[in-house]
Amino acid sequence: AQSVTQPDIHITVSEGASLELRCNYSYGATPYLFWYVQSPGQGLQLLLKYFSGDTLVQGIKGFEAEFKRSQSSFNLRKPSVHWSDAAEYFCAVGEGNDMRFGAGTRLTVKP
């Protein structure tokens, strides 16, 4: 069965440190992939998406993600975290008419 896994429920990083949030999936060979962010008290906002082409995708707010077909992963990265990045991050994966969200990773940023 198709699934999306975000292995880390909660991550804490220091401001200025690098960040990587993991996303693994079990879908076919050509999924479409998204990362969304949900800031406190706000709705979900798209950070970036991948459909095809270059496997390294640039998004808003300095985020990027890399699609690795061999590892069935689409990890989100940021080289230097800002306090305003504290939020809940959701990976979403789909194929055809089937799309699912991961359970989310909550990011805490230490000063």
Added chain:
Amino acid sequence: GAGVSQSPSNKVTEKGKDVELRCDPISGHTALYWYRQSLGQGLEFLIYFQGNSAPDKSGLPSDRFSAERTGGSVSTLTIQRTQQEDSAVYLCASSFLGLGDEQFFGPGTRLTVL
């Protein structure tokens, strides 16, 4: 409006009552989605409307849940005979195209069943 709107923002109801949650998608968006977000949980897909096609109801947790979309625009999610486990934030999203397109989310309706 400029974004997806939902009403009410908060709803407190008693167990056994029916509730209706409303979603106004972005004008021109053909697809509309309902999700449920429980405390500490991810987004649970409930139902998906695409144009004039029959909705994908595969995510509805029980027959107490139903949804309709009138005129291809506004949608109402109805929960009959509410139970305490229905307490959650109900999110609506819309997209210009169908699944695979960027979804724009509303602020959600927080439902509390006492």
